[in-house]
Amino acid sequence: MGRGVKRESKEDIPSLSNSSPSPKKTKKSPEDDDVRFAGKPVPAEEARDRWPHRYQSKRKVKLGVSITESNNVESNEKEVLQARCHYTQAVVDGCVFNLCDDTYVQAEEGKPDYIAKIVEMFETIDRELYFTARWFFRAEDTVIKNQSDLIDKRRVFYSDIRDDNPLNSIVSKVKIVQLAAKVDLAEKEKILLSSDLYYDMAYSLPHFSFTTLDTATVNPENLKMDSDASSISEASSNSALGDTDAAKSSQVSRCQESRMTLLDLYSGCGAMSTGLCLGASVSGLKLVTRWAVDINSNACESLKLNHPETEVRNEAAEDFLSLLKEWEKLCKEFQLLGSHQSEDSNSEQNSLDSDDDVDDGSTVPSGEFEVGKLLAICYGDPNSVNKHGLHFKVRWRGYGPSEDTWEPIDGLSNCTDSIKEFVTRGFKSKILPLPGDADFICGGPPCQGMSGFNRFRNFIDPLKDPKNYQLEVFMNIVGFLKPKYVLMENVVDILKLSGGVLGCYAVGRLVSMDYQARLGILAAGSFGVPQCRMRKLPQYPLPTHEFVGKGVCPVEFKEIVVWYEKGQACKLEKSVVLSDAISELPAVTNYDSQDEMVYCHAPCTDFQKYIRLRRPDMFHSIVAAKKESQQMILYDHIPLQLNDDDYERVCHIPKKKGANFRNLPGVLVGPNNKVEWDRSVERVKVKSGKPLVPDYAMTFVRGTSSKPFARLWWDEFVLTVVTRAEPHNQAILHPEQDRVLTVRENARLQGFPDWYRLWGPVKERYIQVGNAVAFPVSMALGSMLAKASQGVSNNEPVTTTDTKFPQSLAPLSSKKRIG
Helix, strand or coil: CCCCCCCCCCCCCCCCCCCCCCCCCCCCCCCCCCEEECCCCCCHHHHHHHCHHHCCCCCEEEECCCCCCCCCCCCCCEEEECEEEEECEEEECCEEEECCCEEEECCCCCCCCEEEEEEEEEEECCCCEEEEEEEEEEHHHCCCHHHHHHCCCCEEEEEEEEEEEEHHHEEEECCEEECCCCCCHHHHHHHHCCCCEEEEEEEECHHHEEEECCHHHHCHHHHCCCCCCCCCHHHCCCCCCCECHHHHHCHHHHCCCCCEEEEEECCCCCHHHHHHHHHHHHCCCCEEEEEEEECCHHHHHHHHHHCCCCEEEECCHHHHHHHHHHHHHHHHHCCCCCCCCCCCCCHHHHHHCCCCCCCCCCCCCCCCCCEEEEEEEEEECCCCCCCCEEEEEEEECCCCHHHCEEEEHHHHCCCHHHHHHHHHHHHHHCCCCCCCCCCEEEECCCCCCCCCCCCCCCCCCHHHCHHHHHHHHHHHHHHHHCCCEEEECEEHHHHCHHHCHHHHHHHHHHHHCCCEECCEEEEHHHHCCCECCEEEECCCECCCECCCCCCCCCHHHHHHECCCCCCCCCCCECCCCHHHHHCCCCCCCCCCCCCEEECCCCCCCHHHHHHCECHHHHHHCCCCCCCCCECCEEECCCCCCCCHHHHHHHHHCCCCCCCCHHHCCCEEECCCCCEEECCCCCCCECCCCCECCCHHHHHHHHHCCCCCCEECCCCCCECCCCCCCCCCCCEEECCCCCCECCHHHHHHHCCCCCCCCCCCCHHHHHHHHHCCCCHHHHHHHHHHHHHHHCCCCCCCCCECCCCCCCCCCCCCCHHHCCC
16 A cells, blocks of 8 residues: 555555566655546535545544444544545546556555555545555465465455555556456466456455455446445355355255265364264254274274264375375276266165175185175275285185285286276265265364474474474365365464464465365363363354453464454353363272263253263253253263372372462472472472472473472363373362373363263373364354355354353352262
């Protein structure tokens, strides 16, 4: 924009660092002959009708609300220049500019020109010449930032942001064309032969949203009547992070379908997909987790245990992508694509991996092997011989399941009929998704390279960190399968490294694939669980519960934390704290290892009533549980067994709020909150002879932390449900029992229903729970996805949700605690 004009924020005005070279203009006085309005002024009555805010006082007027973003009203007052008259044409340096022309606009000294559409021309009361610019963003001016190489250099993004600029800041014309979404590549190039730039999406600062445009909305004929009260919101359809135009065009037909399919990548034990399906069911959509992929075998077994209808694949995501590509080739080779033989049924799938012998009575000569049946397919190195490739699991004729082997496809060159039979059966039952088969893809690429627990993070270039490679793999799978909706979640640290480059990359990849996209940060505690893990999420259900837990996000991304606007009416439930979640669970000891037990006590809060519902009741009763139909068997209420030394230390920690290792003998706390040894007291030992207070507790976070061997308390939140249950550097001790929180207690903090069982060693179960997305969050997102797919979402970036975890019935005094 021109010099001397106030900018709303550093993100408000786009720069044109990729624009074609343009001559720089020095600022001239409005009286210069080559900077003037041309033609007759707009008739006074018409001008007052079209731009009433310009004719309210003699000089300037302060409006009660900002009109910069008509779709997102701000409370700040804004001075509006008052007009003497309006024009529809101007001359700058001998070049004629008309209303609705696209132009380069002079930037600050040494910076590239901006780009804008002229939407208003007027002469002020002081006879200064002004125009109103409606700005375009280039990729580098959006949240994509330094990942703009992912986007076509000719592509810009329309916006609602506008402001007033001196007429002499116009540099030159630029020809920009609006392209329809999904325009054919050849047609696109043909159109661009006569244009400099193009746009097919709008960008708005609230939640860094990219949305598609209706051609009619920004048609120049419409813009001729443009005023500061206009908006492009009518053209923008709501979406999760990744909503294709295909979804928009097929909303009516889609909402009539009985169910939609979901692929859960990096699925873990299935918390994200299960919550999405629960939330979708509340909003009238049957969403089914059809496929799931994770590299953790125990997590896969947990998912199978709870979702026997899901095709669960225990493999690396990159191998899964290679398999999908090979599967498509096989389906093409056997001419199955477009054959209308595909059916969403499990009957065929079950026969693929059947353990039934294939002995038909024939005999196989000794020492020879004949393929009886192909049971499964994978891409990788199942035989651990350092040779990756496509393999089939073979049931040999005359042999049983114990002799099944994985064979590379090259070794089955004489078994075309068996391969065709397997592929045909697999195609019919959709054992693997082909492009277009998955309606939704959700997933959280592993965050080891981003997590704050990783001391060796690559702060300079996180994209080169191998631990962050899965983010690229996730996007590659999306690009291959082309789902209608994409939901990617991650820890808030994805926005912390190198100015949020990983988050910028994720949004950039989606926009480059023509997905609408939004970015948001949600705190799990705001949706009814007693923890405050912040996660990056694409859809914006407004909070349902009060929450005062801590959460940190970078300053430049603080505006995308999802919350109610200032002054916006909201009715929130009481915060859910530890007692609401776990107070009625049976008492267990450090040494208990019983996988199943009875509850012993009735639920004491609405949260406990709800969390104990049986699976069928939960799918049909998401609101506060009032039924008596409750889960009678309690699973996974097992603590990680501490070694004798740690157990003895835990037994010495007082059972009171705030208790931790600092309460043990021999520890002093200085005025700077640092711990130090009490030299007047002999160091106490445990039975093994080791010190009661270990050295690592005294030096953790340079002696300032109170987390080692810390007890949680009933009225508190849990900062984060982590994957390791050791008490050495985190508060994880039960308030009144000498042990760490059990797997089930941790699961409740994440909102896991009690019917959701976990598989594997106890340590592995903690990992599965700690890596999961909180159920209330995924349920709220599922509700939003359902509404978007049914075409009932409005154009606001945030909205209320139909899902709500119940709050507590009433506070329980510590004297009446159970267990």
